[in-house]
Amino acid sequence: MDSQDICNIAAALPRMAQERPDAIAIRCPTGSSADGKVEYGIALTYRELDERSSRIAAALAGAGIVRGTKTALMVRPSPELFLLMFALFKAGAVPVLIDPGIARSALKQCLAEAAPEAFVGIPLAQAARVVLGWAKDSCRIAVTVGGRRWFWRGPTLDELLEQHGSDAFAPAPTQGEDIAAILFTSGSTGVPKGVVYRHRHFVAQVEMLGRAFGIETGGVNLPTFPPFALFDPALGTTSVIPDMDPTRPANADPRKLISAIEQFGVTQMFGSPALLDTLSRHGIAHGVKLATVKRVLSAGAPVPADVVARMQELLPDDARIFTPYGATECLPVAVIEGRELRQTHEATESGAGTCVGKPVPPNVVRLIRISDEPIAQWRDDLQVALGEVGEIVVAGPSVTDAYHERPQATAAAKIRETLPDGSERILHRMGDVGWFDEQGRLWFCGRKSQRVETVAGPLYTEQIEPVFRTHPQVRRTALVGVGEFGRQTPVLCVELEPQVPKSERARIERELRGIGRTHERTAGIDVFLFHPKFPVDIRHNAKIGREALSQWATAQLRR
Numbered sequence: 001m002d003s004q005d006i007c008n009i010a011a012a013l014p015r016m017a018q019e020r021p022d023a024i025a026i027r028c029p030t031g032s033s034a035d036g037k038v039e040y041g042i043a044l045t046y047r048e049l050d051e052r053s054s055r056i057a058a059a060l061a062g063a064g065i066v067r068g069t070k071t072a073l074m075v076r077p078s079p080e081l082f083l084l085m086f087a088l089f090k091a092g093a094v095p096v097l098i099d100p101g102i103a104r105s106a107l108k109q110c111l112a113e114a115a116p117e118a119f120v121g122i123p124l125a126q127a128a129r130v131v132l133g134w135a136k137d138s139c140r141i142a143v144t145v146g147g148r149r150w151f152w153r154g155p156t157l158d159e160l161l162e163q164h165g166s167d168a169f170a171p172a173p174t175q176g177e178d179i180a181a182i183l184f185t186s187g188s189t190g191v192p193k194g195v196v197y198r199h200r201h202f203v204a205q206v207e208m209l210g211r212a213f214g215i216e217t218g219g220v221n222l223p224t225f226p227p228f229a230l231f232d233p234a235l236g237t238t239s240v241i242p243d244m245d246p247t248r249p250a251n252a253d254p255r256k257l258i259s260a261i262e263q264f265g266v267t268q269m270f271g272s273p274a275l276l277d278t279l280s281r282h283g284i285a286h287g288v289k290l291a292t293v294k295r296v297l298s299a300g301a302p303v304p305a306d307v308v309a310r311m312q313e314l315l316p317d318d319a320r321i322f323t324p325y326g327a328t329e330c331l332p333v334a335v336i337e338g339r340e341l342r343q344t345h346e347a348t349e350s351g352a353g354t355c356v357g358k359p360v361p362p363n364v365v366r367l368i369r370i371s372d373e374p375i376a377q378w379r380d381d382l383q384v385a386l387g388e389v390g391e392i393v394v395a396g397p398s399v400t401d402a403y404h405e406r407p408q409a410t411a412a413a414k415i416r417e418t419l420p421d422g423s424e425r426i427l428h429r430m431g432d433v434g435w436f437d438e439q440g441r442l443w444f445c446g447r448k449s450q451r452v453e454t455v456a457g458p459l460y461t462e463q464i465e466p467v468f469r470t471h472p473q474v475r476r477t478a479l480v481g482v483g484e485f486g487r488q489t490p491v492l493c494v495e496l497e498p499q500v501p502k503s504e505r506a507r508i509e510r511e512l513r514g515i516g517r518t519h520e521r522t523a524g525i526d527v528f529l530f531h532p533k534f535p536v537d538i539r540h541n542a543k544i545g546r547e548a549l550s551q552w553a554t555a556q557l558r559r
Contacts, residue, residue: 062164067092074121092172101247176200194404204397272540280310300540305345325356363396378417452481
């Protein structure tokens with residue numbers, strides 16, 4: 001079967017290897033020079049990425065990792081990570097990807113649910129697999145990458161390449177409905193769930209991202225969230241992997257990011273709101289200008305307008321900042337450009353929510369009455385009126401069908417719809433609430449599970465928190481509920497800017513109360529608690545752990 005007849009994100013590699021064989025596909029850091037500058041000593045061309053990933057696919061096949069083999073992959077962001085990912089896609093195997101920074105108990109549960117038959121990882125990951133019992137009931141193949149085997153069995157990748165590596169590997173004839181990967185959610189609101197991706201989902205994402213953001217062949221991308229680099233070869237761009245801990249984006253060294261941008265003429269970058277906050281603060285303080293950057297993408301949580309404004313100051317006048325809205329289960333859903341987002345910030349700071357823009361074609365986005373009950377079949381009468389807050393529901397080519405081995409979670413998040421021609425499609429309930437304005441723009445109001453249900457009605461986090469974030473000494477706020485659902489007391493947790501002394505808290509609380517009284521939605525907020533540093537998600541360091549804060553607030557009020 002010709003590669004053009006295969007539905008697979010890796011099918012773009014042979015094409016790019018023919019069209020741009022000597023163009024750099026991926027650059028990776030290899031250390032620092034004596035003056036502290038990051039050195040990028042590894043560069044793979046499109047030809048090398050294609051040929052080496054094919055050899056690895058043949059090597060893995062020799063170990064029994066073939067079409068349909070679920071394979072846990074635990075390798076640091078490195079050339080091996082991307083070579084292995086494309087090799088697994090070419091082989092038709094099913095990579096299982098889990099954020100390495102989550103709790104060990106959650107990681108063990110995720111691997112038990114995914115039940116991978118193979119485990120490909122660095123020595124440290126293999127040692128943890130054996131000692132902690134990861135995937136002990138399912139794993140039958142272990143391949144060690146980038147080091148020697150210690151006390152476990154199984155070959156190393158180098159050994160497999162010597163025995164089975166072949167340039168003549170023929171990619172598996174994967175089709176759109178075949179399972180391509182199992183990607184676990186960040187787990188910011190519970191134990192991570194394994195999202196089942198089919199090959200058609202990845203292919204649709206590449207097409208939608210390319211159209212939505214005007215990504216052109218030949219650009220240079222700085223993906224500070226490594227999985228996003230997997231889209232780059234299919235889009236014909238170069239990935240420059242930054243020297244940072246991807247599980248701690250808020251702690252990334254902005255000097256290293258700026259150095260990479262300047263050294264390689266980066267034209268596009270992706271960063272979580274927390275990372276852009278760090279980068280823009282440093283950039284403004286040191287007069288930095290990122291002259292080559294034409295496009296910035298940020299996702300993972302609502303991006304504050306002041307972060308967008310600071311970031312815009314570092315960029316050329318014609319550069320654009322996009323804040324796509326979506327989730328692991330479907331991405332992208334909607335998008336707004338930074339200048340339009342800044343125009344809506346006054347409404348956001350008055351309690352409207354955060355504008356996330358218009359749906360990305362060909363997505364269909366609807367709002368339904370807020371309910372925690374499963375909905376098996378779509379009905380038109382589920383929808384709310386224009387301007388009313390409802391749960392966000394999405395249909396589109398990148399919408400995934402199910403969670404792996406989580407039937408209850410699947411039932412709670414998926415709705416089946418019968419179309420006029422008799423065909424069916426799956427709608428995804430985002431678990432977020434929002435409303436549409438008369439211009440067709442979607443306004444995000446928060447997570448459904450994090451709404452506060454008071455006797456006077458529901459309160460939504462993104463309609464409350466931005467009002468209080470207008471205080472110049474407040475870094476972040478978080479609305480949580482304490483007490484019985486339906487009769488909850490709304491509590492505003494407050495994290496101040498680092499330099500603010502504790503002695504200022506009483507004054508700031510008085511000023512926050514005054515701010516709250518000026519808006520209808522926030523007038524009833526009467527309890528304020530100062531927290532030293534909010535818990536945030538592992539993946540983007542941007543989603544606030546309101547569940548943990550609710551427990552903390554409950555304990556504080558009991559005292």
